[in-house]
Amino acid sequence: MKLKPLHDRVLVKRLEEEEKTAGGIIIPDSAKEKPIKGEVVAAGPGKVSAEGKKIEMSVKKGDKVLFNKYAGTEVKIDGVEYLVMREDDILAILD
Template structure:
C-alpha cells in the first residue's frame, strides 16, 4: 500500500535504539523507551500560507530526524509501524 501525506505532514519509521549500554548492561524490552529518532518515509508537499502560497518542506524522503517524544499518530501499514506527524514536531535533521 502506498501512502502520501497531505500538506505539512510526514511519515516516519522509527529507528531502533541500541539494546546494550556503553557499560555492557543489556536493557530489557519492558524498560526501554520508544526511540525519538526516525527516517522520513514520505513527505507531503508543504504548508499553504495565508496568502495561498505553498511553503516547501524542510525535510525530504530519506532524511534521518529527531522528533518530539509524544509526536504523531502511530499507524500500521503492511506490518510496519509508522508515525504520521506534522513537520513542526521534528526537532532536528541528523546530518552525517
C-alpha cells in the first residue's frame, strides 16, 4: 500500500534510539521513550495561504528531522509504523 500525504502533511518513520546510555547501561524496552527523530518518507505538495498562494514544503523525502514528542498520528502500513504529521510539528532538519 502506498500513502501520499496531502497539503502540508508529512509521513515520517521513527529512527531507533540507542539501547545503551553513554555509561554503557543497557536500557530495557519498558523504560525507553519513543524517539523524537525520524526520516521523511513522503511529503505533501505544500500549503495554500489565505491569499491563494502555494507555500512550498521545507522538508523533502530522505530528510532526517526532529519533531515534537506527541506529534502526529501513528499509522501502520505493511507492518511498519509511521507518523503522519503537519510540517509545523517538525522542529528541525538534522544534518
